[in-house]
Amino acid sequence: MPRLWVPNALTVANLAAGLTAILLTIAEQWALAVALVFGAAMFDSLDGRVARRLNVASEFGKQLDSLADLVSFGVAPALLAYQLVFADSGWGGYALATVFPICGALRLARFNVSGTRGHFVGLPITAAGPVLAACAYFVPVLPVTGQAFVLLILSGLMVSTVKVPKL
């Protein structure tokens, strides 16, 4: 495999993990689905670093990364939260499961055209997604309204202009 493709293979692994998390969510395999969202986050934290280390960072890789992030940290956590928490909430549940990835997509599109300086503008979807998935799975004691509040706050923070320091 050419060196150029190593970071892109990691990005594809991120996307594959996110897609499998969605399929496992449909199969009601919650624990595995949550684990795969975190697995996707691990691959995502590696691809950019490996690209810079190998000196093969590319515009193609950046585009592929955003596409994978929307699926793994936007769609997969929203579906997980829907199935675990909002499935009995009718169209309100549909609205919540839809608004989170839409805010994530707006955040990713803005990021891709604005770049970064020393900090992120708005909460990155790569942070919001795992938090949403973890909250839905690990905090079942939180009532539906509380979970909806968490989802809406995370959605708002993604499209906000809040400065978030890079770790």
Next chain:
Amino acid sequence: MPRLWVPNALTVANLAAGLTAILLTIAEQWALAVALVFGAAMFDSLDGRVARRLNVASEFGKQLDSLADLVSFGVAPALLAYQLVFADSGWGGYALATVFPICGALRLARFNVSGTRGHFVGLPITAAGPVLAACAYFVPVLPVTGQAFVLLILSGLMVSTVKVPKL
């Protein structure tokens, strides 16, 4: 609403339709889910045209469009095909439902960095997705192996360098 946001609102409608198609697929509302994939395609065919007509085409809009396209024409049709056709195919079904959106993401990332001349390079995901959804829903007589063949051909055409004329 500022004029600039009209095409982006259409792109968000595309994404919302795709996400709702996924939720309806989980709810086994097949006909509505397929209809929404085609609804997403309708919104998608409008956003670029409206942006050019209003003279507000933007890099932000282009990025948002690709993100929406992956969900509406990559993830949603793959999940629909999985649920309708490959649900009993074990890990093979998972692999098929994963490979289609991955090829779609590779196609979208390549398109975003290469632009177009008079033709597309590789089958656009906006064509492949509706074909996959329609084939899974409207051609139930086609056996699982035939459906898998269609999915793999569409996936291969997306990442190929076949020249596809613009309509």
